[in-house]
Amino acid sequence: MPFYGPSGAAGAVTREGGNTTEATTTSTTAVDLLSASSLSIAAGSVVEMRCLAGKNNGSATEMDLGFKLNSTTVLSATAFGTGNARDENFIIQSRFIYGVTGYLNAGEFSAVGGSADAEVSNVLSRSFRSAAMPTVALTDVILVGQSDGTTTVRADELHIYSFATS
């Protein structure tokens, strides 16, 4: 029996109340996968990012995740997860004080999660080791994803919080 997809608003833009879904990729090179744009965060702001990421049951490899601030890759696509052929999903968190000269690699990017069929949770943490943070206003935060070409890497719910400094 043919499968008929759900009808809904066509086009690239979804407004509140419309249908949305996760971002996904099968690319074997780094892809700008999930982005929060139109931000206006000044240097010196305390910033937290949270999002969800995962990989579908494909081949026995990790998924690669990276992080960009504006167009600067502060963390290149790096292996997260386990090298097991199974579904895995993670809560991703990044914390940093944005754009303070002298502390531009001081950022944390971490993933905690695992699989429903394995009682193992992975805690993986990386610093902003690929490049220094920009010092101009932060307008775009991007989660970068990379697959091995067989597994689907997925991500959703990217949220950015900036806090008043005391």
Added chain:
Amino acid sequence: MLYLFAGYPRCGLNAGGLQHCVEAVENLGILEHDPAIVYAKEGVFVKHGSAGERIGPVEYRFSPRLEADGITWDWFYEHWGFGGGVSAHKTTANRETEVVDHRSGESLRDLMALGRAPLDLSKLLLQTVPKRTEGWEKYEARWKPGTCPQESHVVHVTWLATKHRLPSFAYERLRAIIEEPGTALRDVERYREKDFSPTRKWTVAPERPPELALPGGRL
């Protein structure tokens, strides 16, 4: 060749499912999977270790619907990574607002700033208006003039990198699968549960004006 389409696949396929459709089920084309070939905004590169050599500009094709929505090559910022294979990208843009006096246009925050005279609120006509922040203006400039949605929204763009140009029948079939609601997949029994992503309604968190921020500056 890079093919870009508006939205996410309306039939519910995720990137892996769309790849399965293109390469295994309907044989519409051959995707680029070489990890040494990098598609970026600045061109196509070949990776040599940690370095890269530019081999030419990106050949791309936007679907008519994507262009009608206001998204062109300029929508993608500097150093955008398109990757290979299939990607279904998602961008969220949230519109900040502020409370202003309708008559003077001054924000409530400015009217009550330290050093200003006491304010008689009964003399104000208040309204919440969109705020033109630096981030919003930079984002709006990415769109074709007059097409950027003026409220919080989500943008989905699906793209595929192929080794060769697609024949017209393959391109139109792909476009229909991605952009046309109700397009039926063929040989549906060959798809697996992992080939699909669920859809859900998108809701925006209740907005709280900065003047009513919670202790600690939280909004």
